[in-house]
Amino acid sequence: MSRQQNKMLADERRARIMEELEHKSTVLVADLCKKFDVSEVTVRSDLKKLEDAGKLRRTRGGAVSIMRTITISYPDQRMNVNSAAKRAIASKAAELISDGESLMVDTGTTTFEFVRALTDKRDITIVTSDLSIATYADSNLPHADVICLGGHLRKNHRYITGMMTLRNLSEIFADKAILATDAYTPGKGFTTEFMGNAEVKRGFLAQARDRIMLMDASKVRAPRFVKFGDISDFDTVVMDYDPEGKVAETIKSSCAQTRLELIDKDLIVGRDVDSDIGRERTKFIED
Structure with a gap:
């Protein structure tokens, strides 16, 4: 033949x-x-x-x-923005997870990709305020127990916030918390658009032994509405790359013990390097 x-x-x-x-x-x-x-x-x-x-x-x-x-709570355009970087970040973060661990997983498209990367993990527990993450994990991760926090379902979104959510969180202690952010600004920290979401993120940080931030380079930008944490609040930050070394410089100048994990650019499908000006530029493929 x-x-x-x-x-x-x-x-x-x-x-x-x-x-x-x-x-x-x-x-x-x-x-x-x-x-x-x-x-x-x-x-x-x-x-x-x-x-x-x-x-x-x-x-x-x-x-x-x-x-x-997959039941997706996010508009298609959000899932498709920087999707290659998000998948690479999620895959790298999944390597930090061991069988048998309990995980608090924040709402967001990058954390959604992270949960999708956990298919080979055994006997894990996922605690989340995101209904889409809970639904996906329940349907596709047979070796995971899923705990969905109670509370107020934000209108036109599929994640939960409020006093009941925070009360639930106060009674749970996890091995690791995996968070996302709307923005990171050197000197101002991690910020998000919605106050209720910031409160839940702070709750995750308070109730986990190890804290992991997942963000692509586009999130290094001007601050959003409300702050929920500083670089020193995290044990690990996983990124596709660090634009102009801003995150690494913040870690160094603040004497934080945070570990910065960057992805080999060759492992991100769709990324190339603009050799003419010696500057990384990223081309992302859609999901």
């Missing part, structure tokens, strides 16, 4: 895998092997190709449909 014929067969097989996912939310490697009469190696290669193309999410023993299994 020619290489061209092999490629055609592979393309047809992958198209049929996607058809399966149109009708079901999950597929299993074992079932696909039988259906197409091919080896596990072949099926896993197909699933990896489709995941790399952003068409599905691989899990242990199979794959899930991104479109059918």
Whole structure:
């Protein structure tokens, strides 16, 4: 069989895998092997190709449909802004998580990607105020217990805030808190647009042993409405890159013990470097 014929067969097989996912939310490697009469190696290669193309999410023993299994509380344009960087940051942050840990997970598109990167973790507990994160984790992370905080559902959003939320938080102690931010400004700290959201973020910081901030470089900008923390409040900050070294300089000048984790730019699909002016510029692909 020619290489061209092999490629055609592979393309047809992958198209049929996607058809399966149109009708079901999950597929299993074992079932696909039988259906197409091919080896596990072949099926896993197909699933990896489709995941790399952003068409599905691989899990242990199979794959899930991104479109059918995710209930997204965020407008499509927010999910698609800097999506490659967010996925890389999420993947890096997931490496910091061990089996058996309890996690407080903030609302946000980057933290949503973080939860999507936890498929191989075992016996974890996820505490969140975000209904979309809770729904996704419940449907797609079979080895995770999910605790959704009670409280007031913000109008036209799918996350919870308020006195009841803070009271719930005060009774929970987690191994790690994973937060997102609307902005980080050197000298002014981390800020967000909504007061109620800031209160919950402060609650996460107070109730976790280790605090991890996830943000892409675009968040290093002018402050938003209300502050919820400083760089020294976090044990780790995970970023795609640090524009002009501003975050590293803040850590150094404040003598904070915060660890800054930057992503190898070659690992972020869609990013390149403008060699003419020696300055990073980022091209992001959509989900």
